[in-house]
Amino acid sequence: MERIVEPELMDDPLQARAYAEADFDRSDQAFTERFLGLLGQPFPRPRPPAPGSAVGNGIVDLGCGPGNISFRLAAALPRARVLGLDGAASMLALAAERQQRHPGEWLQLHFLRVNLPLTGAAPAGVSPAGADPVAALGGPFAAVVSNSLLHHLHDPQVLWQAVGQLAAPGATVYIKDLRRPASAAAADALTERHAAGAPAVLRRDFRASLAAAFTAAEVEAQLARAAQHWSEAGTHGTGWPALTVAEVDDRYLEIHGRWPG
Numbered sequence: 001m002e003r004i005v006e007p008e009l010m011d012d013p014l015q016a017r018a019y020a021e022a023d024f025d026r027s028d029q030a031f032t033e034r035f036l037g038l039l040g041q042p043f044p045r046p047r048p049p050a051p052g053s054a055v056g057n058g059i060v061d062l063g064c065g066p067g068n069i070s071f072r073l074a075a076a077l078p079r080a081r082v083l084g085l086d087g088a089a090s091m092l093a094l095a096a097e098r099q100q101r102h103p104g105e106w107l108q109l110h111f112l113r114v115n116l117p118l119t120g121a122a123p124a125g126v127s128p129a130g131a132d133p134v135a136a137l138g139g140p141f142a143a144v145v146s147n148s149l150l151h152h153l154h155d156p157q158v159l160w161q162a163v164g165q166l167a168a169p170g171a172t173v174y175i176k177d178l179r180r181p182a183s184a185a186a187a188d189a190l191t192e193r194h195a196a197g198a199p200a201v202l203r204r205d206f207r208a209s210l211a212a213a214f215t216a217a218e219v220e221a222q223l224a225r226a227a228q229h230w231s232e233a234g235t236h237g238t239g240w241p242a243l244t245v246a247e248v249d250d251r252y253l254e255i256h257g258r259w260p261g
């Protein structure tokens with residue numbers, strides 16, 4: 001089926017609230033366990049770092065929404081500094097609400113409103129205008145993760161360039177998203193299988209997300225283009241790595257690898 005884009009930001013307060021209240025427990029836990037396996041323990045890594053391992057304890061979660069993944073990572077890795085970035089104020093308000101329920105418990109977890117792409121200027125309110133946006137966010141980061149952001153982006157290169165900008169040498173990269181089914185009938189069947197009991201707004205969003213998602217072949221092509229842009233820019237210290245693209249279960253794609261050290 002042809003890709004049908006959906007709005008990038010989930011900034012409608014009702015939509016954001018429905019998303020935050022939905023039960024994504026199993027998929028969020030699967031994401032977290034898979035990432036922890038790829039990251040390897042202990043984290044932060046002991047110094048001096050092994051060849052190819054990133055220095056630092058920062059993890060950035062791109063398109064963090066209400067923080068489903070960010071909170072899990074912060075809980076699993078108490079010595080990590082976790083930064084969740086999202087462009088939607090409604091989502092970040094819900095993340096802040098969750099964080100404030102247990103003040104003093106999430107000292108290493110921060111959320112920031114950043115609408116990707118990460119352009120030359122630092123995000124508003126973070127540091128003086130004109131500062132390096134990556135440094136302003138506390139990067140580069142030892143790990144870059146993202147769950148369910150890619151399918152929202154009208155231009156997928158926005159994600160790949162942000163990954164390249166934010167990853168430290170040796171960083172672990174883990175991206176997961178839906179993949180687009182072959183036909184509208186297959187998308188309907190997946191919606192029936194996985195969202196039949198969900199509120200109408202979530203069913204609608206799930207169906208729309210399937211239609212907006214990419215196939216594995218499209219992501220492979222995106223990565224080839226990202227590598228080309230990266231080398232043409234010529235201003236980066238490292239080459240573009242070979243990231244693995246794999247289909248998982250009946251509806252997901254994962255992309256992972258390690259940034260060159």
Ligand SMILES: C[S@@+](CC[C@H](N)C(=O)[O-])C[C@H]1O[C@@H](n2cnc3c(N)ncnc32)[C@H](O)[C@@H]1O
Pocket residue numbers: 008009010011062063064065066067068069085086087088091114115116117146147148149152153
């Ligand atoms: C489906 S939600 C995923 C939220 C979260 N990662 C999770 O796993 O629950 C996608 C999020 O990406 C955000 N988003 C979409 N486009 C964005 C952009 N260009 N910059 C920053 N955030 C964006 C949306 O606002 C939304 O919160």
